[in-house]
Amino acid sequence: MPLSNDDLSAIWLTLELASLTTVLLLLIGTPIAWWLARTDSWLKRPVGAVVALPLVLPPTVIGFYLLIALGPNGYIGQLTESLGWGILTFSFTGLVIGSVFYSLPFVVQPLQNAFESIGNAPLEAAATLRASKLDTFFSVVIPLARPGFITASILGFAHTVGEFGVVLMIGGNIPGKTQVVSVQIYNHVETLQYTQAHWLAGGMLLFSFVVLLALYSSRQAKQGWQS
Amino acid sequence: MFRHRLKALCALLVAGALSPNSFAADVNVAVAANFTAPLKAIAAEFEKDTGHRVIPAFGATGQLFAQINNGAPFEVFLSADDSTPAKLEQAGNSVPGSRFTYATGALVLWSAKPGYIDEQGAVLRQNGFKHLAMANPKAAPYGRAATQTLEKLGLSTRLKDKIVEGQSITQALQFVSTGNAELGFVALSQVYKDGKISSGSAWLVPDAYYQPIEQDALILSKGANNPAAKALTDYLKGPKAQAIIKSYGYKI
Numbered sequence: 001m002p003l004s005n006d007d008l009s010a011i012w013l014t015l016e017l018a019s020l021t022t023v024l025l026l027l028i029g030t031p032i033a034w035w036l037a038r039t040d041s042w043l044k045r046p047v048g049a050v051v052a053l054p055l056v057l058p059p060t061v062i063g064f065y066l067l068i069a070l071g072p073n074g075y076i077g078q079l080t081e082s083l084g085w086g087i088l089t090f091s092f093t094g095l096v097i098g099s100v101f102y103s104l105p106f107v108v109q110p111l112q113n114a115f116e117s118i119g120n121a122p123l124e125a126a127a128t129l130r131a132s133k134l135d136t137f138f139s140v141v142i143p144l145a146r147p148g149f150i151t152a153s154i155l156g157f158a159h160t161v162g163e164f165g166v167v168l169m170i171g172g173n174i175p176g177k178t179q180v181v182s183v184q185i186y187n188h189v190e191t192l193q194y195t196q197a198h199w200l201a202g203g204m205l206l207f208s209f210v211v212l213l214a215l216y217s218s219r220q221a222k223q224g225w226q227s
Numbered sequence: 228m229f230r231h232r233l234k235a236l237c238a239l240l241v242a243g244a245l246s247p248n249s250f251a252a253d254v255n256v257a258v259a260a261n262f263t264a265p266l267k268a269i270a271a272e273f274e275k276d277t278g279h280r281v282i283p284a285f286g287a288t289g290q291l292f293a294q295i296n297n298g299a300p301f302e303v304f305l306s307a308d309d310s311t312p313a314k315l316e317q318a319g320n321s322v323p324g325s326r327f328t329y330a331t332g333a334l335v336l337w338s339a340k341p342g343y344i345d346e347q348g349a350v351l352r353q354n355g356f357k358h359l360a361m362a363n364p365k366a367a368p369y370g371r372a373a374t375q376t377l378e379k380l381g382l383s384t385r386l387k388d389k390i391v392e393g394q395s396i397t398q399a400l401q402f403v404s405t406g407n408a409e410l411g412f413v414a415l416s417q418v419y420k421d422g423k424i425s426s427g428s429a430w431l432v433p434d435a436y437y438q439p440i441e442q443d444a445l446i447l448s449k450g451a452n453n454p455a456a457k458a459l460t461d462y463l464k465g466p467k468a469q470a471i472i473k474s475y476g477y478k479i
Contacts, residue, residue, distance in 0.1 A: 067407060072406045
């Protein structure tokens with residue numbers, strides 16, 4: 001196989017980044033989605049719009065602002081430095097932060113839809129049985145919203161794997177630390193190593209197709225159950 | 228009689244359209260990103276002097292190469308190196324004999340902080356920084372020159388873990404100017420204005436430390452019959468354009 005060690009470490013790094021980002025996004029995204037699904041506050045629309053921003057903004061914009069915010073002159077950079085963590089650009093941690101921003105809507109929106117479709121009835125039933133709010137959430141909401149969680153995880157993971165612009169802007173192309181597959185493909189194309197570029201790019205294409213196929217098949221299977 | 232006149236008129240019009248110098252033409256130019264500012268200045272003068280119009284597309288040399296090979300409508304190519312134009316020449320994608328060096332780049336070690344870099348570049352030997360930015364040495368000639376400089380200084384191994392790479396020289400500059408990297412190797416043309424370094428501090432790397440960064444231009448096959456393409460390459464060799472190029476921090 002014409003893949004170099006750098007290619008293989010890029011693949012491994014990408015999977016690591018996507019997995020960690022997905023887990024973090026489920027933890028962060030679930031409360032946000034729940035609040036968005038249940039609230040009547042006037043803040044609902046502005047917050048929803050902020051969450052959806054990465055859908056429309058070019059990744060270079062997010063990357064550019066992250067570069068400035070995480071840098072020594074930015075608010076986040078000054079905070080992380082005063083906490084003794086140092087500057088997070090050009091580090092794996094920095095990529096995780098960037099990816100969480102970048103993939104946020106892909107996790108929050110399916111969860112929000114799933115929570116909204118549950119409706120009030122199951123929650124009221126649980127309340128009459130004196131279940132606590134937390135208990136209700138874990139024993140009623142999460143099982144009912146399972147398809148939403150599956151969709152959110154798949155989309156969050158896949159979208160992070162496909163991330164390019166943000167990593168390019170704050171990564172620094174360091175093998176084993178910030179050099180992910182999409183950047184490595186760009187490297188190969190830039191340096192006219194088209195064979196290696198084809199292997200990685202073809203792999204990405206196949207991966208994305210399989211992921212989407214799995215997603216759509218799971219939806220089809222669930223349809224009878226949902227309606 | 229009427230028909231004859233019409234025929235004559237048509238012949239006249241066709242002859243007019245085909246004759247090379249009677250009409251001003253547009254020329255599509257693919258330009259390496261580091262030459263953006265000087266090209267704009269040169270294009271303005273060129274348009275005034277010749278009446279031809281320059282339509283530039285700026286990008287990374289490797290990207291532009293891929294686009295040219297895949298049918299992009301560029302007629303002149305101003306590359307950031309000499310090897311990419313040579314490849315186009317070998318592949319028969321250009322007008323034979325049209326290749327020439329239009330500018331020679333200079334490498335500089337630069338920091339956004341005034342006084343951070345001394346005039347001998349000794350800062351590289353002290354361990355006072357965390358990140359040293361440069362362009363990807365495999366893709367960008369300025370990155371290659373930066374790697375050669377570190378080798379010459381015997382610092383390649385020691386600084387290996389501090390290097391962060393931008394995909395282009397523009398991105399390397401961005402890393403340094405935002406302070407994310409304390410210092411970095413960039414093109415002199417990026418930080419040079421009106422005869423001096425425009426901000427921060429810098430060490431001009433001596434010529435002997437790296438292979439010359441020769442930036443070559445050529446007329447592509449698509450521009451073979453466009454008089455404006457020939458006019459532009461001639462203009463680039465002329466004193467007016469050369470003075471502009473020099474003022475942007477290139478050696479000639």
